Every structure is written in structure tokens, then in C-alpha cells.
Amino acid sequence: MSTETVTSGEVPEGRSARSVLKWVLLIALVTFFAGLLFGYDQGVIAGALAGIGQDFKVGNFAKEVITSWVTLGALFSALVAGTLADRFGRKPILLSAGVLFIGGAVIQGVAPDVPVLTAGRVITGFGIGFASTIAPLYAAEMAPSKIRGRMVSTYQLAITVGIFFAYLVSDLLEPGRWREMFLVAIIPGTLLIIGVLIVPESARWLAKMGKEKKAEESLAKVTPADEVQPHLSDMEHELAHEKAEGEATWGDVFSPGIRKALIVGVGLSIFQQITGINAIIYYANTIFESAGLTSTGAQTTATLYCVGLTNVLATFIAVAYVDRFGRKPLLFLGLTGMFVALCAVGLGFAIESTKDTGAGASVVGIITMAALVVFIASFAFSLGPIVWTIISEIYPNRVRGRAVSLATAANWGAAFLVTQFFLTVVDGIGEAATFFILAAMCVLAYAFIWRYVPETKGRSLEEIQAQWAKGGSTKDWEEDSA
Numbered sequence: 001m002s003t004e005t006v007t008s009g010e011v012p013e014g015r016s017a018r019s020v021l022k023w024v025l026l027i028a029l030v031t032f033f034a035g036l037l038f039g040y041d042q043g044v045i046a047g048a049l050a051g052i053g054q055d056f057k058v059g060n061f062a063k064e065v066i067t068s069w070v071t072l073g074a075l076f077s078a079l080v081a082g083t084l085a086d087r088f089g090r091k092p093i094l095l096s097a098g099v100l101f102i103g104g105a106v107i108q109g110v111a112p113d114v115p116v117l118t119a120g121r122v123i124t125g126f127g128i129g130f131a132s133t134i135a136p137l138y139a140a141e142m143a144p145s146k147i148r149g150r151m152v153s154t155y156q157l158a159i160t161v162g163i164f165f166a167y168l169v170s171d172l173l174e175p176g177r178w179r180e181m182f183l184v185a186i187i188p189g190t191l192l193i194i195g196v197l198i199v200p201e202s203a204r205w206l207a208k209m210g211k212e213k214k215a216e217e218s219l220a221k222v223t224p225a226d227e228v229q230p231h232l233s234d235m236e237h238e239l240a241h242e243k244a245e246g247e248a249t250w251g252d253v254f255s256p257g258i259r260k261a262l263i264v265g266v267g268l269s270i271f272q273q274i275t276g277i278n279a280i281i282y283y284a285n286t287i288f289e290s291a292g293l294t295s296t297g298a299q300t301t302a303t304l305y306c307v308g309l310t311n312v313l314a315t316f317i318a319v320a321y322v323d324r325f326g327r328k329p330l331l332f333l334g335l336t337g338m339f340v341a342l343c344a345v346g347l348g349f350a351i352e353s354t355k356d357t358g359a360g361a362s363v364v365g366i367i368t369m370a371a372l373v374v375f376i377a378s379f380a381f382s383l384g385p386i387v388w389t390i391i392s393e394i395y396p397n398r399v400r401g402r403a404v405s406l407a408t409a410a411n412w413g414a415a416f417l418v419t420q421f422f423l424t425v426v427d428g429i430g431e432a433a434t435f436f437i438l439a440a441m442c443v444l445a446y447a448f449i450w451r452y453v454p455e456t457k458g459r460s461l462e463e464i465q466a467q468w469a470k471g472g473s474t475k476d477w478e479e480d481s482a
Helices: 017-056 060-088 090-110 114-142 145-172 175-183 186-198 203-208 212-222 225-245 256-274 277-290 296-325 327-353 359-380 383-391 400-429 431-452 461-470 474-481
Strands: none
Touching: 017 060, 017 090, 017 114, 017 145, 017 175, 017 186, 017 212, 017 296, 060 090, 060 114, 060 203, 060 400, 090 114, 090 175, 090 186, 114 145, 114 203, 114 383, 114 400, 145 175, 145 296, 145 383, 203 212, 203 225, 212 225, 225 461, 256 277, 256 383, 256 400, 256 431, 256 461, 277 296, 277 359, 277 400, 296 327, 296 359, 296 383, 327 359, 327 383, 327 431, 359 383, 383 400, 400 431
16 A cells, blocks of 8 residues: 555555545444444344343343443433544544443443443443444545445444354353343454554544545545545535535534434434334343243243344345445344334234243244344344434535434434333233334334435435435425435
8 A cells, every 4th residue: 555645635555445435444444343342232132132041130220221221321422423524524423422331341241230231331332322423424434435335234234243242152151140141242343443553544534623634635535546536626615615604513403504404314213212122232131031932941942043143144235235226125024024023923922812821932032033033134234323413414514413413312312211111011011012113113103204305325424415405305305316
């Protein structure tokens, strides 16, 4: 790789396709580690809850608090992540996420009681909020437009790998070794910090800060030489327009020109959670126990393969096809599968409730495992990766940090409500009714996407901004791209 300094209007002659690929892969790797930590800290609690319950003698409410307060921490840090990233850059916030992941892991690993353990969960949540807001945003800003969907989907793939890894660690360790389960997160946290120190800062952020030379250096690392100047020209044109409008405020995020994009981002973020994914990720063992798998070993193994492995494998569908088929077709297909699966789980529990013997539980166990495989697979190639892709690309650069923060905070707010009250709702109305409600949420999500969400496949971030400025319906977007 050429080490010469890039001056304005110049790109190193030695900037080869191989060098560009290397930097793109490094950025994807940083995104991957951020998602891996996010996923691991989501999944590890499923295996740790049994040991925590035994050691601290706690019931369902305390388990809900320990589980859900990580999302509460994520909500608050997500709200400020965009503002901090707009002021200090994307890299410092990602570095902070790595430090918070490590700190939270240590506190959870040595916690002497539930309050300290919960505090460790909240600190980990702060790291998750930073990572979940900035990692996909950074990937979207640095990725070539032709593979932007694939790059951001790598983040969701990493989340699924992290969840699977957490389930695998839980399967290998006894429930009583739950402290070690949390401490394992120190390893990917350290790798995230190392990776962030190597990759360049976002070219769009550097240009926004008036650091044109550094912006060109950053862009040249991930862009073929003959495309650098056109990209810079587009950025400069957009930034000149933003400068004329003045520095962005939270009021601008809610302005009429941004409102449609904001509705799309916040709506997708909420639907990603209220269709039930985190309830299943966090409480998978508990669900399988209700379905008739009474031993801890059987529950953990079912969770590992039915949820964890399926989640990883199905996410490859989104990585492979999101830039070929588009965002909306995969969303529609995935929501259909999720709806059918949740109805099947609800029906299975309804059948169980009519049985007086253990025979019904075994039938429900089979139905539940099969249906949850379909649900996880459907989510993993649709709402999982594509929501993060869309919310990281639909906002103008001027307000992108704040707008992504708001959408991500909405995601974590919904996740908090689902995880905090899932077991309580199940206790109140039963498993069958709970899963039928989640199925109804899939229908609402389908209608929302059909009505409000535009197709962004193949468009540059500048083209997406221009399309919003034109106004019109999602049908107009499709006609313009035809």
C-alpha cells in the first residue's frame, strides 16, 4: 500500500483494487467485532440466568430486571451516541464502546450481588447503545454504494455469530460458571479496540469538519482512484447546502423535510423488537422449558442450534442478496415466515393447555422447535439486518448522527419493554395469547413497510437524500429507479 500523503485533488497512483479491498475488509471486520459484542451480550444472559437464579435466589421479576436493564443502558447511550459522534467522530465512540464492553464484562464477572450485576449490565448496555448506533452508521458511510447493504448486513451477521457464540459458551460451561460466561466478552472487546485504532475515520465526517485532505485520504482507501473525485464533489455539494442551512439541531431532526425519513427509521426500529426477537433470544431456555424440555442441558442445546445456529446461517441470505433483490422484498418474505411461525408456536401452546398429561408437552416441544427455527431464519434475513441497513442510509448527512441515534434509541426502548414484561405478560395471559399478539405485530409491520418504506437498493447516500427532497410516495421512488 502506498504511504504517500494525499493532497487535495490527488490520489496515490499505487491505490490498487487489492488495497481498496483490504481497507473495506478491515472496516467490515471492525463492524463485525462491534456486532459480535452486541450479540454476545444479548445471548449470554439466556445461559447465565439459571446459575444467577441459583446463586442469588431470585425470581422472575429480578431475572427480568437483570435481563432488560442492558437494553435500558443501550437506550440512553444510543440517544447521545449520534451527537457525540457528530462532534468527536465515529472512531472515538466506537473506542468508547469497546472500553464499556470490557468494563461491563468485568463488573458482571465479579458481581457479589444482584445490584452490582445489574449495574454491570447497564454499563454493558451503554457499550451496546454506542456500538449499535455508530457501527452500522460508520459502515454505511465508508462502504461503496454497490455493496453498502452487504457491508451493513455484516453487522447483523456478527450479532448472530455473537449470539451463537454466547449459546455455545453456555453449552460448554455449567450454569454455575456464569461469571466466566460474562468475562469471555473481554476478548472481542479488546479486538474491537485494536481494530478501531487501525481503520480510518469516516470521510463524510472529516469533510463535514472541514478536514478536506484527511477526508480525501480516508475516501481513497476504500474507493477506486477514478471514483474519488466524483464522490468528493458530491460530498462537497451536500456539505455546502448543509452549511447554508446552519448547524443541525434536534429541532432539525423533526423538521418537515426529515419527518418522513424519521418515521421510517423509528417505525422499523420499533417493529424489529415488538415482533418478538429479543424475547426469544433472551428467554429461549425458558420458552423451551414451557414447551416440555425440562432438563437444563436439553434447553441449552435446543437454544444453541434452533436459535443460535439458525440465526447465523440465515443471515447469510441477507448478506448475499440484499443488494441484488433489494430491501423490501426480503422484508416482506421474512415477515411472512415470522407470522406463520409465531402462529404455529401460539397454536402449539394452545394445544398443550388442553392436555392433562405429559404427552401434550412433547408435541408442543416439537412444534415449538420447528416453528422457532422458521421464525429465527425469517427474522435473520429480513428485519434483523435490513432494518440496520435502512436506518443507517436514509438520513441526510447533516442530521444523520442524531437521527440514527433516535431510531436506535426507539429500538432499545421497544426492546426494554418487551424484555422487561415478556415473562409477566406470559404469566398473565398465557404463552398462546402472547405469541398470537406477536404474530399480529408482524401483520402491522408488513403494512407499515408496504406503505412507508422506500427501496434504497443501489442508491448513493446523496441520491437518497435528493429523493427525500423531491417528496412523493414510495411508489415514486420505485418509478424513478425503473
